Amino acid sequence: MSNTVCVLPCNGLDKCAGDISRRVALKLTESEGVELICPVLLNQNKTRYDKVLEDGSLSVIDGCNTRCASKLAGSLEIAIKEKVNVSEVAKAQNIKLGVDIRDDEETDALVQVLLEKMSISEEKQADSQFIETETVEYESFSHGKFIFKVPKNNYFFNENDCWVSISGDIARVGVTDYVQQNLSDILYVDPPEIGQEIEQFDELGSIESSKTVFEIISPVSGTVVAVNDKLQDAPELVNESPYEKGWLVELRLSNFEEDKELLLDFEAYFEFLKRKVAETNV
């Protein structure tokens, strides 16, 4: 793979956020090794970009929460390595964008923040401190053509189908086999920020497939200390190995004994999942 970064902005004409996505994309293309992808032409004639997408990685800039650019990448089954959402970043910066196109100091500052976000996403990553067990034993059950696996030891679950495994004061979090099968091909994992303080049942990033976006609900409280950076290049690891290689986030635990009271152990989750699968007729 070359180092080419392909930038796909939403380019929406409807709102200021779309215009800002375009400004960020154009600014990025001033750097060497950055290729701009026109969302409309990509939809119309994907072969135009096949070579560069095959050799490079895709960064998406969505203007608003309709996430047209992400959806387009999803519908064409192109894995996203990195993405930002202009509206969400603007909200976090207390900037109201509205409909009219603006070119002023405030939007200049927003463009700058977005550019920084796109260039520093890999910083501060700590080495994993989680000690993996040699083998993970599984129990499985089938429903129709589907087989669902659940690990038996040292895994706890919430009812949102996220798991946590513990090593000392470090928790490793991921999604269950049930989630990955429901989502089908996972194209992008949006991790939380390193250092973020998380309460039990807070959102802990999201994962996105061509079908939908799944919010990761944290089974535990703590501080984010590592994210699985392998997923940036290979989000399909969540499909292939949801309980091991496809882990998502590690947190330093703040109060696991208390959190544990609201979690399910293997036996409880296995029964819960069997009922859920039967009821929803997966």
Next chain:
Amino acid sequence: MSDKRIGVISCSGEECVGGTISRLAVRKMMEELRPGIVSTLCLPLFIAGDGGEREFAEKYPTIAVDGCSKCCAKRAIEKYSSAVAGSIDVAEIIGQEAALGKPLSTRNLTEEHLAYVKEVADKTSEIFDAILVK
């Protein structure tokens, strides 16, 4: 004034400066030349299939403003909704060479580019007015 609704979809071009001109021409039309009566449709949203854009273009006459002869906007309308009520190819108005230049940030446009924007906006308004009186 007629209460007829007419949509305009601009190319969202990132392949060439013709796309930039098409975007600005449609904004100019919406904000200055025909304020309050132009329904602009967002092409990426139209392609994504959300927001009722496709349904609008099926129900109401819609004009495509394309940045170059690839005519992505026109082709998208015809693929997902129905025949366009009118179309503009910026390259035909300002010339292929001018239209196929590198895409530019709005603040880097020259006087010449801005004159192209006005020309395209005027032509689009002519088509718009002709549909309005039909």
